[in-house]
Amino acid sequence: MRGALFKTRITEMLGIRHPILCGGMGPSVSDANYVAAVVNAGGMGFIVAAGFPDPEELREQLRECRKLTSGKGFGVNLYISGQDRATERLQEQVKILSEEEVLCVETSGGSPAGVLPALREAGIKVLHKVPAVRYARSAARLGVDAVIVVGNDSAGHPGTYGISSMVQAPHASKEIAIPLVIGGGIGTGRQLAATLMMGADAILMGSRMLVSEELWIHHRYKELLVQSDGTDSVVVKTGLRQHHRVLNNESAKAVAALDATGASDFEQYRPHVMGKLTTQAYLTGDSRTGMLDYGPSVVFANSVQPVDAIFDEVLDDAQQAMSRLEELRSRY
Structure with a gap:
């Protein structure tokens, strides 16, 4: 594991070495094995609760992740849906997360207002993911611990506004006082360095991580x-x-x-x-059919590697970017 290059509000809040979060990928792609690899590499990952509809299967995933991380904290992705029985399922998931002492959740979809009290009572940190700054403001007012703002390059659901991460990062950092994570199209260390310079506290990667050896996909x-x-x-x-x-x-x-x-x-x-x-x-491995979440940052995925090797590559690139910036800085 590379030494820490950056100390931010997110690294301190989550107790992680690097300001790198790996968003939940579904269905059940982000499982215990993958999330544990992310955590052991010094970042934060999120098991996708919706990928394990059987409550006991979800509980088993949480326990397996805790075992693989030797007790380190890890996260769970909670999708907040308006479909029938979704609220009941969500409440059951939150109960299991509380009992298993999960460190944090990545909430997405609808408003997290309905589950915030239970999550707070359990001491679980809430990072709410949104596709635009206007929603980040609302989430901050609700009292979430951090917001994740994703730009139009985000795989999965980037929202309907089509705003790039390059715009979201400096805008959100001016508007939002709580810790801020930026995602969408990010897969390099130079982007990590630039995002931190624009005022964010961490990056969120998804598509870049699809070539991780620890993922079960073909x-x-x-x-x-x-x-x-x-x-x-x-x-x-x-x-x-x-x-x-x-x-x-x-x-x-x-x-x-x-x-x-x-x-x-x-x-x-x-x-x-x-x-x-x-x-x-x-x-x-037959990719002709199916809604396969896929962002343009796959261009940075040049080989199948273990998670820790991907992190090393990103961090080395961030260090080089910082050195280049120092070289370019005017001495006058």
Whole structure:
């Protein structure tokens, strides 16, 4: 593990060595094995609770992660949905997280207001993820511990505003007083250094980490990512205003065709966006179908590596960026 280069409000709050967070990737991609590797490399990762709908399976993942990290703190991703029975499931997940003494959560989707009291009572830190500064302000007023603001390059759900991370970082740091994490299109150390200089306290990486050896997804898919240049990243489901940045495969093209017609009935989209297609793609390496979260930062994923090697690469690059900035600084 590289020595600490930076000390920020996020590293202090979470007790981590590096201001690097690896966002929850689903379905069940961010499992105990991967998250433990992130934590052991000095960052913070998040097991995706929605990927383990069986409560006891989720509990087993939490216990396995604690074992693999030798008791270090780790996080869980909680998706806040408005669907039927979602509130009941969320409350059950929070109860399990409290019992298993999880350190922090990455909340996303709807407002975290409904679960904040229980999370606070359990002493769990809440980092709420949003796609625009306006939502970050609202989350800060609710009393979350930190906000994660993602730009339009973010894989998964970047929101509908299309604002870049380059804009989000300096804007959010001026508007938000609580600790700030920036994500979306980030996969290098020079971006880490630049983001900290713009006022953030950490970065969030997702797509860059898809080539991690510790991830269970098929090696053939990881090799596809290594060969990719990021230009096959596309935003679909715009007709539903549920913008989703994914790999431009057959499913994405079918969804884009529906978007172009102005379709707004989810049943028309359902055959192409079912979660089982995504899981099957990850299991088999056949990436022709499924909504595969995929951002342009895959261009930085040049080889399949262990998590700690990826972190070393990022940190070395950050150190070089800092040295270059010092060389460029005017002496006059």
